[in-house]
Amino acid sequence: MSRYRAQQQASVDEPEPNPQGEDHVPDDEQQDENDKDSQPSEPKGDYLNVASRPFLMKILQKQGDSKVLFADKVLKFSASGKMKRRNLIITDFAVYIVDPETDGLKRRIALATVDKMCLSDLNDNFFSIIIPTEYDLLMASTRKTEIATCLFEAIKTSAQYELEVSFSSSFEYNATADLVKEVQFEEVEGGVRTRILMKK
Secondary structure: OOHHHHHHHHOOEEOOOOOOOOEEOOHHHHOOOOHHHOOOOOOOOEOOOHHHOHHHHHHHHHOOOOOEEEEEEEEEEOOOOOEEEEEEEEEOOEEEEEEOOOOEEEEEEEHHHOOEEEEEOOOOOEEEEEOOOOOOEEEEOOOHHHHHHHHHHHHHHHOOOOOEEEEEOEEEEEOOOOOEEEEEEEEEOOEEEEEEEEEO
């Protein structure tokens, strides 16, 4: 049984330490700056033009990577629930999370360590990358479907196994090694309501 499934069975609801007991995510914060072309007829893959950004190329080359399969701006959610703008880069070997303000590498995740990807089955931008040996990632992007497809194909090619991709109205992820959160989605008039709850 994977770590994700074991924790899912053992989780107990506990409200977030805020007056409403949940993190409300405003709809406008889910939209990236490049929302206007969020549904391209042909996936472009590298929306950041990584080759033209020396600091990004330096990060990849330092890790022995050069083939960019996908790159775009995303919103990453911290363990405390804060939203931070990040650059997400997927190569044929790893996932990179880069701070666009400092040009610093925040995290590198080898594709072989990725166990699962969780997405909601509604029309929203949230997804989580599950990494059993580390803590997981919760992010939002208008291109979440393209990201899932890219990650699935990259892992199938390089790590030679098929990534599990799960669609549901809620999913759990490890915000830290000891903190499990649940993301719940509800269809409401005019869109999707998203709540992030702390689990025990």
